[in-house]
Amino acid sequence: MKKKVLLMGKSGSGKTSMRSIIFANYIARDTRRLGATIDVEHSHVRFLGNLVLNLWDCGGQEAFMENYFASQRDNIFRNVEVLIYVFDVESRELEKDMHYYQTCLEAILQNSPSAKIFCLIHKMDLVQEDQRDIVFRDREDDLVRLSKPLQCACFKTSIWDETLYKAWSSIMYQLIPNVQELETNLARFAEIINADEVLLFEKATFLVISHNERRKHKDIHRFEKISNIIKQFKLSCSKVAASFQSMEVRNNCFAAFIEVFTSNTYVMVIMSDTSIPSELTLINIRNARKHFEKLEKLDKNRLNAGRQWRV
């Protein structure tokens, strides 16, 4: 299944940097040496084995923007599944930024009215920590208001912390074709093994695509933090030509297991009953693996069968 994702925003707002970190294994520091994007950069990203993202990274210089709204309008704005619009929080041209955003929405309304819209308020690390929430709420209110009748979901992001992963996880979650089924199965799995929590990550990006919480936890940002930490660790491993397979973290309060799960996912299991030996949990994970592999294969066949009907 192919889905078109438009990545737009003013020049230098951080679009290419973000996509390089999430999909191309860049670390934040690497993005410093990226050059400007000329016109549109197309990339195809495989996600979860049954989804292909057709990512359109659109250069944000004025000349290009004029083109997207005029001569390239149909080409750019047709068949869009998701529009990700990036705002540089430090921008001094707020009115101009809004103008471009609204022109985009007009084109979306005309060509892909059912597209999902995400607004990322980016480079939040440049805002003082105690100001961040206020600044974000302000922008979010403006954007929600100005986007009507279309709806948009807003996130504050920075390449230097986990907020990037939260936004992109949420975006990808909207695109996964069978996410409800995945969640149901994950819930059953968590129940059976008596886990506190089970998380499912996409293998390459380490974005959290599904989770089941059986015991409440106070840190609502733990998911993206884990994504961020493990992704960095995975990249460090590959730098010494080793591939990250699994990890067990344990103390007297809990045990956490991160394992390769299906061919497209990793799983994380949190157990607070520390009396249960590691081996037991690992056996359970191994057995569950087969079941989830079968699920994935079913999805693929279903999608392929479905494709035959489409002309």
Add this chain to the structure above:
Amino acid sequence: MEAQEYIQKHPIECMFFSEFHHKQGPKITHQFPPNYVTNERELLQAVQDYLIPKSGLKQKLITVNAIGKKVIGCPVFIDDPHYQRNGYIFNFGLVLANIHKSSPCIPLIKKLSSYMTELERESYFVSNETTKSLIPEILKKMLTELNEKGSCSIPVNKSTTIYLKVFPPCISPPDVYDHHVPILTISKDDFDLEEWDLTTQLVLPFIDGFRHVKKIAMLADADPNLIRICIQNLAFYNQIKLISIFQYSNMYITTAKLNQIMENPRLQSECLRFIAKKGHQLPTLHDVMTLYCGLSPGVKVQDLCLRHQNEMTRVNEQKLIQFGLIHNLIRRIHMYPVKISTDFSYRGQTELQRYTTGQHSAEEVCCQLGISHSELLSRIERDPNIAICWK
């Protein structure tokens, strides 16, 4: 054609400087005449993707043919963290009417591109706003001088001057074969030997309008390939003309240019002086015309001499033929041995049969095989599969 003459007939219409601005994107920052490209909306739209393209086209010469114009440029990409977006892209180009060839201007675009790349790397000449403001004047001077003189020399700063030149299209030099005879088209006294290369200096004394290339190489004791190239070079610069080996068995016919003798008194006197037999009185125009008109297919030079013995007392037949060939008044008709049987057996193919494709004149065959014309004729007669073709 000379550069100046060429460019005045095929002028450059515009020279421009385009760059990638980190906020505005690709733009044509400066152009002369002002607004030339940006005023033509259609032209601008057609070419802008090729002025500042994606990095795959960097340092490539790109010509766009659109809306009756040819736009030629060479985009430069410089990676350097000094720049706002870790890199800088620019393109110096020009516009021609599309009926004109682009090849004369291609070398200058490439050279201009490398000049500007060096200037940018050394002192950020192009991207720095202060020095960038000098560009409109530079473009103006370049366009004006190139269109006036076919070349330009523009000082841009204390240490750099830009030298550019237009290269008019030229026909490729003729092929030179061993059996060709070079003959000087200018007098030997006018030839400034010191200005030429060593091979030419070696070869020139042997050029007498009778010796063929193979013989010259032998006499000069030099590599035949080298002699061939040297003579080709002389032919390209119109210092010599290539004619065929003189033989009494040769046949010639007149061309339409023969009328020029009647109309051009200067040519007439030059002719009479050239073909006169030493120690005898000058021939008359009547003699000359009689002899030239006597040439026709089937008439060998020896036949001509026998038929016009009166005129031949005043005329040197070899010089007569030479003059006619140099000035295109007559042309040689060649004999070609051609294979007529469809026998494709290559076993036992004689030496001679290899040359019977119809592309090798008798002269060439004689030269390659090292035999005389009469020997060749008798060999042809002996082989029933070979016929003779004249053209």
